[in-house]
């Protein structure tokens with residue numbers, strides 16, 4: 001038990017009732033169902049979810065969220081909650097591991113995601129965006145989610161995996177696209193392995209084996225490449241780390257698991273953030289006018305603010321989770337071992353005391369020093385904070401700049417939230433009408 005003071009009796013309040021019904025509501029449309037529960041029960045509440053049922057305590061007060069992110073990671077596990085993804089991501093995935101293996105993965109991966117590396121990735125991201133935008137025309141109805149997904153997939157393949165040869169890319173693209181599309185029914189096979197013998201599960205896993213084969217071949221070839229030291233992609237950087245960090249370098253299987261993790265964690269998330277941002281700019285002409293000027297003047301700070309505000313208003317992932325390995329006092333509540341504590345990103349981002357007129361899209365909030373700590377948390381926090389946060393902000397800013405230099409956008413109607421896999425995407429894929437800008 002931690003030594004923080006207990007301030008409340010028993011478990012936090014919550015809606016009770018059937019766990020099956022709560023689970024169904026949570027999986028189906030939590031964007032609609034969680035806010036009224038928050039309104040009724042306050043900043044901390046308990047919901048029960050299947051299987052189990054297990055207790056999930058949702059937190060939205062910034063002080064409690066700070067406490068969870070700063071807590072001892074050996075007692076607040078994040079990896080075990082993602083175990084369902086093991087058959088795809090692999091047992092060494094950064095998302096799935098805890099304790100020493102997680103610390104090792106983080107230490108080896110981190111250098112590829114810090115400032116100097118970010119600057120090296122920019123020119124290729126820019127080039128990938130330009131190729132996509134060259135295929136657009138004045139007056140087109142652009143399905144932003146699809147087109148942003150095309151860009152972010154190529155960014156992962158070229159900038160992260162380092163595959164730039166067009167012939168290889170055309171083999172990888174459709175296979176990797178199939179792999180990232182993890183529908184709920186695919187997850188069923190992981191609980192009932194006999195399903196693997198039947199279509200569509202058989203097809204999904206055969207495809208995964210083909211992607212793995214290609215990745216192992218790429219890793220082997222790159223290890224032996226004479227130009228490894230001069231290469232800028234993430235895979236090459238990961239192959240170079242090891243000895244200097246005082247760690248065994250990543251093995252081929254670890255490398256494969258981390259690459260698939262970066263693909264699954266970094267592709268659709270960044271595409272959704274971009275799609276929501278273009279949608280909001282298309283709904284707010286005055287803000288868009290500022291963003292167009294920022295794109296023309298190289299004012300990346302304003303473009304980044306547009307992206308951050310898009311992620312605030314439309315959290316791409318709506319909560320993160322930590323499972324208690326021992327009895328703990330969290331936010332003044334004495335919670336038993338096994339409880340899952342979840343900082344709610346969705347509720348944090350909609351707090352009026354932190355974000356006045358929280359329902360409005362207003363990038364100005366992110367212009368230097370205005371957002372209080374632990375209130376804007378789209379990337380989670382603590383030792384598990386998204387390792388790709390700086391990467392996705394760099395990528396998103398570059399793509400926005402390239403798009404807005406060439407086109408203004410107009411969004412016909414408000415897009416609904418839709419959960420796809422675990423990502424909050426615009427339900428109608430956020431179409432916009434493109435108008436070419438005269439340069």
Ligand code: HEM
Nearest residue numbers: 265266269270273316317320379380381384386387388392
């Ligand atoms: C808008 C884009 C993105 C969003 C909203 C996002 C969000 C998140 C969130 C909420 C977490 C969990 C953090 C926690 O538990 O506290 C996470 C973890 C992670 N993300 Fe991202 N992410 C994005 C882009 C990326 C990119 C581009 C990459 C890599 C190329 C990436 C790789 C990862 C990895 C490897 C983890 C696991 C970190 C760990 O457990 O130590 N993400 N991300």
